[in-house]
Each structure stands twice: as C-alpha cells, then as structure tokens.
Amino acid sequence: MLENIFVVAKQSVMGFLSGFLPEASLPFISSFLSIAPILGIFPLLFALTTIFERKGLGRIQNRRGPNRVGIPMTDIRIAGFGQFIADGIKSLTKEDIVPSSADKLIHFLAPVALIIPVLLMFSVLPFGKNLVPLDMKNGLLFFFAVGAASELSIFMAGWSSRNKYSLLGAMRAIAQMISYEMPFILSSLVVVMAAGSLSLVDIAEAQTGGIWNWHVFTPWGLLGMILFFIAAMAEANRSPFDLPEGESELVAGYFTEYSGFKFAIFFMAEYLGLFAALSVWITLFFGGWNGPFGQYSLLPSYLWFMLKLVLCIFFIIWIRGTMPRIRMDQLMNFAWKFMLPMCLINLLGAGSGYYIRQTFPQSPLAGWFFEWLVVGTALFWIWLELGDRIAGKALTQKREYRYADQ
Amino acid sequence: MQSAFYILALLTIAGALGAMNFKRLVHCVLSLVVCFAGLAGLYLNLNAQFAGLVQLLVYVGAVAILVVFAMLLTRNAEDAPQNAGSTDWYLGLGVASMVFLILAFAVQGSELGAAETGKLSDPSVKAIGKSLMTTYVLPLEAMALLLTSALIGAVVIAKGPEEGGKP
Numbered sequence: 001m002l003e004n005i006f007v008v009a010k011q012s013v014m015g016f017l018s019g020f021l022p023e024a025s026l027p028f029i030s031s032f033l034s035i036a037p038i039l040g041i042f043p044l045l046f047a048l049t050t051i052f053e054r055k056g057l058g059r060i061q062n063r064r065g066p067n068r069v070g071i072p073m074t075d076i077r078i079a080g081f082g083q084f085i086a087d088g089i090k091s092l093t094k095e096d097i098v099p100s101s102a103d104k105l106i107h108f109l110a111p112v113a114l115i116i117p118v119l120l121m122f123s124v125l126p127f128g129k130n131l132v133p134l135d136m137k138n139g140l141l142f143f144f145a146v147g148a149a150s151e152l153s154i155f156m157a158g159w160s161s162r163n164k165y166s167l168l169g170a171m172r173a174i175a176q177m178i179s180y181e182m183p184f185i186l187s188s189l190v191v192v193m194a195a196g197s198l199s200l201v202d203i204a205e206a207q208t209g210g211i212w213n214w215h216v217f218t219p220w221g222l223l224g225m226i227l228f229f230i231a232a233m234a235e236a237n238r239s240p241f242d243l244p245e246g247e248s249e250l251v252a253g254y255f256t257e258y259s260g261f262k263f264a265i266f267f268m269a270e271y272l273g274l275f276a277a278l279s280v281w282i283t284l285f286f287g288g289w290n291g292p293f294g295q296y297s298l299l300p301s302y303l304w305f306m307l308k309l310v311l312c313i314f315f316i317i318w319i320r321g322t323m324p325r326i327r328m329d330q331l332m333n334f335a336w337k338f339m340l341p342m343c344l345i346n347l348l349g350a351g352s353g354y355y356i357r358q359t360f361p362q363s364p365l366a367g368w369f370f371e372w373l374v375v376g377t378a379l380f381w382i383w384l385e386l387g388d389r390i391a392g393k394a395l396t397q398k399r400e401y402r403y404a405d406q
Numbered sequence: 407m408q409s410a411f412y413i414l415a416l417l418t419i420a421g422a423l424g425a426m427n428f429k430r431l432v433h434c435v436l437s438l439v440v441c442f443a444g445l446a447g448l449y450l451n452l453n454a455q456f457a458g459l460v461q462l463l464v465y466v467g468a469v470a471i472l473v474v475f476a477m478l479l480t481r482n483a484e485d486a487p488q489n490a491g492s493t494d495w496y497l498g499l500g501v502a503s504m505v506f507l508i509l510a511f512a513v514q515g516s517e518l519g520a521a522e523t524g525k526l527s528d529p530s531v532k533a534i535g536k537s538l539m540t541t542y543v544l545p546l547e548a549m550a551l552l553l554t555s556a557l558i559g560a561v562v563i564a565k566g567p568e569e570g571g572k573p
Contacts, residue, residue: 106436138455138531145459148467152439155474159432171478174471181467198531 003300007130010034034133038122045309046271047084053317055080060321094260099162102257106160111258111265113153118269120146121276126201128289128302139200140192143280144185147235150273151177154244154254157266161257169253172328173237173244179335180234180241186343187227190220190350191284200280204288211292216285218368219376220350223383225285227343232277234335236270238316240323243331278312279305338390345382349375410451418444431477439470456531 010033017029051066058065069086070077098107124139126132136142151174158170192198194215195206207213215221234241237253245253255266282288286308289301299307326334353375360367421441428434442465449458538546 103432106433136455138459141456141459141463141531145462145467148463149443151467152436152470152474155471156436159478167478171475174475178468178471196532 003129003297005300006037006128006302035123038133039119042122042272042275043268045275045313046268047088048081049271049313049317050087051081051084052314053320054083056314056317057321060318088264091261091264096260096262097257099257101162103160103162106156107257110153110157110160111262111269113156114150114269115265115272117146117149117153118273118276121273122279124200125276125279126204126283126288127279127305128300131289131302132201135201136199138198140188140198140203140280143200143276144181147273147276148181150269157258158254161254163257165250165252166254166256169244169250169256172250173254176237176241176244176331176335177235179332180231180339183227183335183339183343184231184235186340187224187231187346188280188284189343190224190346191215193347193350193354194218194221200283200288204283204290207287208290210294211287214285214287214290214292218353219372219379220346220353221285222376223342223346223349223379225281227339227346228281228284231339232274232281233316233319234331236274236277238270238274239320240326241331242325243328246325274316275309275313278309278316282308282312333390338386342383342386346379349379411448414444414447414451417441418448432474435470435473435477438473439466442466442470456534 055065066083067080069082123134158166195203289305291297291304353371356371357367424437446458446461
C-alpha cells in the first residue's frame with residue numbers, strides 16, 4: 001500500500017482530470033505531475049543541506065554554526081533551522097548587480113543554461129520501485145550527456161563577467177571537469193557490463209534480493225565505487241576539488257560577479273548536480289532503491305533511497321570538513337596518471353571477474369570467493385603500485401616529517 | 407512529432423546562421439553550440455537515442471569546450487569585433503549547395519529515403535557494440551591507432567624540446 005502510494009495518487013489524479021480536460025492536454029499534465037515533486041523536494045533538500053552543512057562544519061571546526069534564526073516575532077529558535085528561509089528571502093530581495101562592462105545577455109543566460117541541464121539529470125533517476133520520471137533505455141548515457149552540457153554555462157558565466165578571477169575560475173573549472181569526465185564515465189561502465197543495460201531502472205533491479213547483491217560487494221564494484229565518488233566530487237567542484245572557487249585565491253571563481261538570486265541559482269545548481277551524481281552513485285553501487293534485507297523491505301523503496309541519499313550528503317559534509325584543497329598540478333596528475341589507468345584496469349577486472357564466476361556455476365559462494373581472491377588481490381596490488389608512483393611512496397611507506405619528528 | 411521537428415529545425419538553422427554572422431568570436435561559438443544541441447534534438451526526435459545522446463556528449467560537452475579553450479589560449483578574445491565571415495562568400499555558397507545536392511541525391515536514392523520518419527527501428531547500444539566488435543572491428547582498430555598516434559604527437563609537440571637534450 002505505502003509502496004505504491006505515489007503511483008496510485010498520480011493515476012487517480014489523472015483519472016479525475018481526464019473527465020473534463022481535453023485529450024491533448026493530458027500528456028502535459030502527466031509530465032507536470034512527474035516533474036513537480038522533483039522541483040519541490042530537491043531544492044528543499046538543498047536548503048536543508050546548507051543548514052546541515054554549516055552546522056556540521058561548525059561542529060568539526062569546534063564552533064557552533066548557525067543557531068539563532070527561528071520563527072519570526074517569537075522567541076522560538078528551532079536550533080537555527082529558520083536560517084534557509086531567511087537566506088532565500090534575502091537573495092530574492094537583493095539588488096541584482098551586473099558589471100557595466102559585462103556581456104549582458106550571456107551574463108543573464110549563464111545561470112539559466114546551468115540550471116536546465118542540472119534539473120534534466122534528475123529525469124532518469126529511479127527514486128523508487130516504479131518511481132522514475134522518464135524510463136529511458138539509455139538513461140545513464142543521458143545523465144552523462146546532459147551533465148556534460150553544464151560545462152559550457154560555467155564558461156559563459158566566467159567569460160561574460162569580464163573579470164580576471166571569473167575567467168580564471170571558469171578555465172580551472174572546465175579543465176577539471178573535462179579531465180574528470182573520462183574517469184566519471186569509465187568507472188560506471190563496470191556496472192553497465194555487469195547489468196548488461198544502460199537503463200538506471202534495470203541497473204537498480206539487477207541488485208534486488210539483499211545487500212549481498214549490491215555491486216559494491218564485488219572487487220571491481222568496490223574499486224568502481226571509490227573511483228566514481230572521487231570523479232563525482234571533482235565534477236561537482238566539491239571539496240577537496242574546489243579549486244575553481246577557491247576563496248583564498250579567486251574570490252568566488254566563475255560566479256564572482258553574480259549577486260542576488262542569480263548567485264543563489266549557481267549555488268543551488270552546484271548542490272543539485274551533486275545530489276544527482278550521488279543518486280547515480282547509489283543506484284550503480286549501493287542497490288538504488290533496494291533495501292538491504294532482501295524481501296523484508298521494512299520501509300518503502302523511496303524511503304530507502306532518500307535514507308541512502310541523506311547518508312551520502314552527511315558523508316560529503318564530513319569529507320569537506322576533513323580534506324584540504326589540492327593543488328592544480330596534483331589535480332591533473334591524479335586524473336590522468338591514477339584515475340584513468342585505474343578505471344581501464346578495473347574494466348579488465350570486471351571482465352575477468354565475470355569469467356571466474358562463470359567457472360563455478362553450481363556454487364555462487366565459491367565463485368564469489370575466488371573472484372575476490374584473484375581480481376581483488378590484483379586490483380589492490382595495482383592500486384598500491386600506481387598510488388606509490390603518483391604520491392611518491394606515501395601509500396606504502398611511513399611518511400617522514402622533516403621538522404615535526406625532532 | 408511534426409511540430410517538434412519544426413522547432414528543432416528552426417533552432418538548428420538559427421544557431422548555424424548566428425555562428426556565421428555574429429561579430430564576436432565567443433558569440434559565434436555559443437551559437438554553434440545551439441546548432442549542435444538542435445541537431446542532437448533532431449536525432450532524438452528521429453528515435454535515434456544513442457546517436458543523439460552521443461552528439462550531445464561529444465559536441466556540446468567536448469568539441470565546444472575544445473574550441474573555447476583553443477580560442478582563449480591562442481588569441482586575445484577581447485580583440486576589436488570584426489566580421490568573422492569570409493568576403494568571397496559566393497564560393498562557399500557554391501560548395502555548400504553542391505554538397506547538399508550530393509547528399510540529397512544519395513539519401514533519396516537509398517532505401518532510407520523511402521522509409522517513413524519516426525518509424526525507423528532504434529538500434530540498441532548492444533547491437534551497435536556487437537557490430538563494432540565483429541563486422542567493423544578493422545575500421546575501429548585503425549581509428550584507435552590513428553587517434554593514439556595523434557595523441558602521442560600532440561604530447562610531443564606540446565612538451566617541446568627537452569632541456570639540455572636534442573629537440
């Protein structure tokens with residue numbers, strides 16, 4: 001009952017409306033009913049995330065974070081959770097400043113061109129069983145294709161502002177996103193190989209039946225999971241890859257010259273892109289909407305999905321509070337000398353893992369064991385070997401501190 | 407279906423016209439991107455999902471960025487606005503109309519021209535991959551070799567002569 005509540009609700013609304021609305025308008029109404037919850041839920045999640053992030057970072061950095069704004073006209077503070085509404089109203093009412101030498105049209109179009117692809121990314125994600133706005137058979141490809149389109153709007157923002165910090169930030173962002181696009185796509189290919197489909201719905205369904213069917217519990221899945229996460233962080237310009245907007249170097253990067261609600265749109269697009277990437281991460285490696293207990297689902301599928309997404313969001317806040325920002329040359333070296341070869345080797349690992357499992361048709365457990373023994377060991381050894389090359393033996397040998405040890 | 411085609415065709419043609427006629431180079435590139443995106447939409451409208459999405463991924467995602475990078479790194483983008491179009495445009499017109507005529511005859515002569523729009527079967531990614539790995543494996547390998555050598559050549563040119571060594 002609770003599992004299908006949204007599907008049933010949409011069907012009954014459509015049945016009610018088809019009684020008196022013209023036939024031609026029904027597809028539009030149907031699309032609207034699928035889109036509206038996405039437009040409602042994810043921006044709200046973004047607003048809540050800003051509060052959680054500020055509070056979480058405050059806790060990590062031994063300070064309090066926002067805890068004042070509550071319900072206006074009263075003394076109720078609700079632990080500072082009124083802050084995002086105040087921020088929203090503030091950015092709506094702020095003056096929109098456009099530099100006088102800016103390219104006005106492109107300066108205006110850049111946030112629009114950024115938010116559209118970011119919102120389109122959500123259209124192929126399976127949020128629950130039978131809960132997908134657009135069941136495309138090339139859904140994963142659609143996600144990457146649309147995501148790639150957002151790079152150009154960052155260039156539009158940086159170039160049209162006519163500000164050296166903006167342009168430098170945009171160039172950094174584009175260089176970073178182009179470099180990490182390859183590992184981003186290649187690391188997800190192992191799952192496509194395993195599921196035999198590019199549709200995210202099929203990929204989520206291939207992992208039903210309990211936590212041991214999730215792709216993360218195979219050697220290539222574990223490696224792919226790590227690589228995909230790193231590449232997704234870099235694609236979203238998220239810490240520790242936040243060089244394009246490094247405050248200490250570039251003011252605010254490509255959106256330095258944006259104010260008011262346009263700034264808020266850039267801010268929101270960044271987080272929504274991150275949520276979409278994390279949702280794909282969950283779908284590819286952590287079973288998507290599947291609960292961990294097989295047929296005992298306990299919760300409806302969409303709640304499992306949201307639970308996983310919220311856990312991921314807390315994880316990335318933790319990472320942001322922990323990792324320092326890396327340097328530009330480290331960023332490029334890491335992408336081309338570690339991530340890319342590792343992704344290609346992982347494809348090989350996924351293929352050989354498949355054949356190892358094929359040799360034990362009677363006992364899946366033995367196949368699983370030998371897969372880990374052979375592929376897992378090989379991948380782990382290559383990881384250490386490649387990592388040593390890029391990090392200068394820092395992975396396997398004790399690091400020497402020149403002054404601190406004395 | 408029909409109205410979507412007209413909107414996308416209008417977008418594509420407007421993008422191409424803008425790419426030729428804008429005064430500033432960056433505007434031309436952005437207009438060209440509109441043309442690419444319109445083409446991707448046309449492919450999707452023709453039920454060719456894979457071709458459309460790859461068009462978006464490769465042209466909007468990579469080729470446009472490459473053009474932008476080349477432009478910003480090699481020349482001053484803040485140059486005085488100038489007409490990017492060539493003066494002997496009638497030559498271009500002749501070449502373009504000839505290419506169009508050849509393509510039109512080829513399409514009309516093949517069986518694809520006779521098929522009804524929108525009724526074409528959508529080749530799955532699996533089928534494309536299978537034919538690339540069996541029937542067309544030699545062209546694929548040749549292409550891979552070519553691209554690899556181009557990549558190595560680009561790296562060699564970009565690195566320049568080694569310090570203290572022979573160029």
